[in-house]
Amino acid sequence: MGKVVLVTGVARRLCGRFVRRIQRAPDIDRVIGVDTVPPEQHLGRAEFVRADIRHPMIARVLAEHAVDTVVHMDINGTPLGRARGGRAMVKEINVIGTMQLLGACQKAPAVRRLVVKSTTNVYGSAPRDPAVFTETMPPKSLPSGGFAKDAVDVEGYVRGFARRRPDVAVAVLRFANILGPSASSPLAEYFSLPVLPTVFGYDPRLQFVHEDDVVEVLLTAAQEPTRGTLNSGTFNIAGDGVLLLSQAARRLGKPTVPVLLPAVTLLRSMLRTAGITDFSPEQIRLLTHGRVVDTTQMRETLGFIPKFTTAETFHDFAVSRGPGLLPPERLAHAVDRLAAVLPKTASDVREQV
């Protein structure tokens, strides 16, 4: 008999993709999607149950369907569309929702496996931190609020759950910034601005993970581990390599406007009032100090090799968003034209590029 998988937060696009993908996996019998609002996109054969994970009702859903694998993806930084309330609501779903869900899981003897989508935000971003975070490193400055704090709390509850139910395999996946053609994250929104405001004097290192890889790694974690790998524990998930913000802006073809750090808060409130975009304080910290995680555990223990590197992920994202104000091709062409003016050098430039 196959497995029964329960996925939370299916109204989100990425989660919907995962639900469609996991149906095609072998020995998966049924997939149950849970959310408070019906998903916009089609979920395939999956059954949608309209339920709120903040209510004890979720325990009934678990028992009724004899769920053995729970994939908890309803941990988000931003509210979904306009349907739900602001930041307070998101926090409630993240924290209270996780508590209720874990409480329900604890009482459901059939549950054998739990996968939690977390974020590398839990490491915070500070100048006094090591350059590369491994899973075991405690952050020097714990995130003080916002989504990062939620994620830290959620991970705390998950650890408590893992202690109380040692028979359940628990995987916590800490994702770097998720980008891709359809991903809608605060960072994607930031990169969609025509001109990118940056923090003056800082060039953060960024790491991205492609949404395709997100779906695949969740699948790896939700199934039985393959030989020689272990899929319970905490793992950093990120594409190889690093992009600097300045580099990303150039590849995207967007001009940058450095803003002095004290003025950033002002700019933030201005942008928010204008309704263009909203930077959270943790996003500003990320765009100041950057963050890079070590992915050795992901490769060696989890046995997952991402298909996209950070640069490839960003390229895929850039292609999907269309050219910016200063497309790199045009700049390259301008340099070539310049080289052509100086007769002898033209061939040399092309040769060296």
Add this chain to the structure above:
Amino acid sequence: MADAKVIPLDEDTRSRRGPARPAGRAAATRRKSAPPGQPGLTPVPTEEHSEETTPRRRGLRRAAVRPDDVWKNAVGVGHSGDTAEPAPEESAHAKPSLPLPVGMLTTATRTAAAAGLGGVMGLGGAANRLFGGGWDRKVAGGLAFLRRRITGDYEVDEFGYDEELTDQVLMSLLRPLFDKYFRVEVKGVENIPSQGGALVVCNHSGTLPWDALMMQVAVHDHHPAGRHLRLLAADLVFVLPLINELARKAGHTLACAEDAQLLLGNGEVVGVMPEGFKGLSKPFSERYKLQRFGRGGFVSTALRTRVPIVPCSIVGAEEIYPMVGNAKTLARLLGLPYFPVTPTFPWLGLLGMVPLPTKWTIQFGEQITTDHYPAEAADDPMLVFNLTDQVRETIQHTLYKLLVQRRSVFF
């Protein structure tokens, strides 16, 4: 024994230094032919300006042939995120010495605007110098470089180390300082292995960490295998705007066991100054007296990664800013570990930040291997202390030896 031998020597050099100074300066003046005026503190950048106004214009006139938009893109809007870059892009192929970067770097520590300005002014001089022999190839190389930079088509490692930028730009900016200003003599650089990890441990002095940067140039330019030194820097470096950006791009990272271990594990040459701020901020009267070497963390890291330790001694950096006082209250107010008071510094403002042109020697000592210790040796405090002491003694003795050999502070 060492002390007994050394103290008279130290006094000797000191007494010699007194009278030698005016003579030395006179000679320096003769050699440079540009009179440095009072207390040996020539405002190098300013001097260079006047000298270069005309050539710069010429350079720009030539540049005017080129499509204008490119330059606007390169210098202005497009990449203002990277203040240091647009100018260096041009000067990259102008290796010949420009003392201008000195000024640029020192001002960069104070005001960003000044740094940007200095960079832009670098364009003209750089362009001028490159129109020598074989300039077409250089221009082609420069344009290819420019093309890669403005399209973002380059790689950085997980520490943010931008190898291309470091090789082409940052090192070229430091090189004049290394070759012409401090006239650094490098000895024993072959003691750094040609491959695999190594931990270079060095004394730290001179109020501002010029010694670390010079050591980086020394390894970069003089090592037969062209190795890159990855420096471990204090956390203050990564708090300051602009400085942190440049430091990361030059391959520096935070001095912590995790980063050091990762770098050494990747087979990099890592440079560390275990004295830290204690060494940098010691008064002039205590020059060449090594301070406590932290808690020996660098030794346990070397033991853990089983890489050799290369002791390194730098002579000359102590005298670049003779620190006569430390305004502790001001430092506390500004959140700095110390606030140096030199005969010139707060009084002459930015000009006071021009280092004295002392003559430097960087001596890399023989490797101290660690691979014959068992794996658990890193957790043996006695062994760690002994090794720390051994490294410290080696550096201290080499310093004394070099001081004896030194003719004067400025030559």
